[in-house]
Amino acid sequence: MRSEFLAFSPPFIGDEEIDEVVSTLRTPWISTGPKTQQFEEDFATYIGAPSALAVSSCTDAMLIALAALGVGKGDAVFAPTMTFAATINVIEHLGAEAILVDCDTATLNMNTVELARTIERTVEEGHLKPTVIMPVHYSGRPVDMAPVVDLAKRYSMAIVEDAAHALPATYADRLIGSPIEGVTWATAFSFYATKNLCTAEGGMLTGTPDLLEEAALWRLHGMSRDAWNRYGKGGSWYYEIVRPGFKCNMTDIQAAMGIHQLQKLNWFQENRKRVVDAYNSAFDGHPSLQTPAKDDEVSNSAWHLYPLRLQLDQFSIDRAAFIDQLTERNIGSSVHFIPIHFHPWFQKHYGLTESSFPVAEAQFHRLVSLPLHPALSDDDVKDVTDAVLEIAEVFSADSDSSSVEA
Ligand SMILES: Cc1ncc(COP(=O)(O)O)c(C=O)c1O
Known part of the structure; x- marks a missing residue:
């Protein structure tokens, strides 16, 4: 670790x-x-x-x-x-x-x-x-x-x-x-x-x-x-x-x-892409993890974020506990975003509930943004992928995680 x-x-x-x-x-x-x-x-x-x-x-x-x-x-x-x-x-x-x-x-x-x-x-x-x-x-x-x-x-x-x-x-x-x-x-x-x-x-x-x-x-x-x-x-x-x-x-x-910063932007982007490619090759096809939408002929992302989605039915823990596990392994992360219609002011002002927008509601509970910046070394990236894969294994829905020391 x-x-x-x-x-x-x-x-x-x-x-x-x-x-x-x-x-x-x-x-x-x-x-x-x-x-x-x-x-x-x-x-x-x-x-x-x-x-x-x-x-x-x-x-x-x-x-x-x-x-x-x-x-x-x-x-x-x-x-x-x-x-x-x-x-x-x-x-x-x-x-x-x-x-x-x-x-x-x-x-x-x-x-x-x-x-x-x-x-x-x-x-x-x-x-x-x-x-x-x-x-x-x-x-x-x-x-x-x-x-x-x-x-x-x-x-x-x-x-x-x-x-x-x-x-x-x-x-x-x-x-x-x-x-x-x-x-x-x-x-x-x-x-x-x-x-x-x-x-x-x-x-x-x-x-x-x-x-x-x-x-x-x-x-x-x-x-x-x-x-x-x-x-x-x-x-x-x-x-x-x-x-x-x-x-x-x-x-x-x-x-x-x-x-x-503008003069360095293209270099920043090459390095963001390096990290994204490494995350994709570690997580693509994993039954518990969904990688973000890939670039295609029409859209090329600036890759500001790498929002990984958890297949929650494959886990014995929820997203909050997954983030706690990342933190225990010294990996920072974030969530983008708590949808607007989850916030008290907007719920009250617009008469909304958490289920007013079902897609955003369902996806929000699955989202974890992983570290993504140009200074990440290949070793840093490996620390992140190792941590994510380990948590997915230890807290898989099939395993008895209560007996495992994480
Ligand atoms: C989608 C989106 N819009 C707007 C903003 C606001 O940007 P700023 O802090 O420069 O006002 C943010 C900030 O994180 C954002 O994520």
């Missing part, structure tokens, strides 16, 4: 990031300024987007995208229940109604047949205006976007992608975050400490140029001119508030990290 605890997803920070942060701290401007501008330009180029807007988090990227679309009271925004609270909270913050959708069993992404039914039902009921679809690319695996785009076109809705996990991911040879033809779109990325690209906290928004211009106002108090343009030489002290905006700009200290 390992002697040291294996963290689930620590950041991977090199000397380049540290040196750039330190040199930024020695300049006279550390808030949103030249480094942020460079990071935005580099990011837009990498993704193939017309431009990009750096913000303080993915949550805020989604918030300002929805605000820029004018989302508010009376609007219906469609989103999956299998997501983190941030996706749904921003809809609530703007006074709109989140309409939840169950997930697809294979990918755990939003089920697009259910999405179509849910939109139709909302239209028939007539109380709310269908305004936005928010696909969440769960674990980095792109949602099947073709039907989502068709629905957005048919009902004149916009698309705001939650791409917190999906950097870099491709759907039909298009990098997630690059233009979606024929609809108004925006894509929100996360640079939170555990994410594929990390700036400690941070996010980025790409999108239709008009939408991004409007979102830029919502990013900084609704001011007609940002601070860097006011305080620099030749800048003017004068500004106007043209929207009741938020305060969610990125600092140059964060951008200093982001610039270098």
Whole structure:
């Protein structure tokens, strides 16, 4: 057994990031300024987007995208229940109604047949205006976007992608975050400490140029001119508030990290893929374990997460006890996600119970996310696979685990 605890997803920070942060701290401007501008330009180029807007988090990227679309009271925004609270909270913050959708069993992404039914039902009921679809690319695996785009076109809705996990991911040879033809779109990325690209906290928004211009106002108090343009030489002290905006700009200290993380992103991905391949070869075909959906001709995952699913009828223990066993063997893990409709606030507010979305309910109880980050050595990966396989054997439904010292 390992002697040291294996963290689930620590950041991977090199000397380049540290040196750039330190040199930024020695300049006279550390808030949103030249480094942020460079990071935005580099990011837009990498993704193939017309431009990009750096913000303080993915949550805020989604918030300002929805605000820029004018989302508010009376609007219906469609989103999956299998997501983190941030996706749904921003809809609530703007006074709109989140309409939840169950997930697809294979990918755990939003089920697009259910999405179509849910939109139709909302239209028939007539109380709310269908305004936005928010696909969440769960674990980095792109949602099947073709039907989502068709629905957005048919009902004149916009698309705001939650791409917190999906950097870099491709759907039909298009990098997630690059233009979606024929609809108004925006894509929100996360640079939170555990994410594929990390700036400690941070996010980025790409999108239709008009939408991004409007979102830029919502990013900084609704001011007609940002601070860097006011305080620099030749800048003017004068500004106007043209929207009741938020305060969610990125600092140059964060951008200093982001610039270098972006340069390493392809290498990060190669190493994530190495780990995923090793997990798959250890677990594929095991009667007690289900590996995540594989990449195919249409979708290539960013592999932010490796959500393993337990065949619970093959175990004498439940998921919580399985995680305890991993912890005893010094292996970190997590669960993605506790579905939205399991949380007390959403249950009360939307009149939901745990069985309101049966697929998400059934899959949630089986999910364990294994450590996945570029710094995992082959020995680390073997420690994880050995631990998982050992737990599956010791606590198999056929064995008398009560007599086994784990
Ligand atoms: C699916 C999803 N969306 C949004 C977020 C929020 O990202 P941030 O912390 O950058 O706001 C997360 C964070 O983990 C997430 O997992």
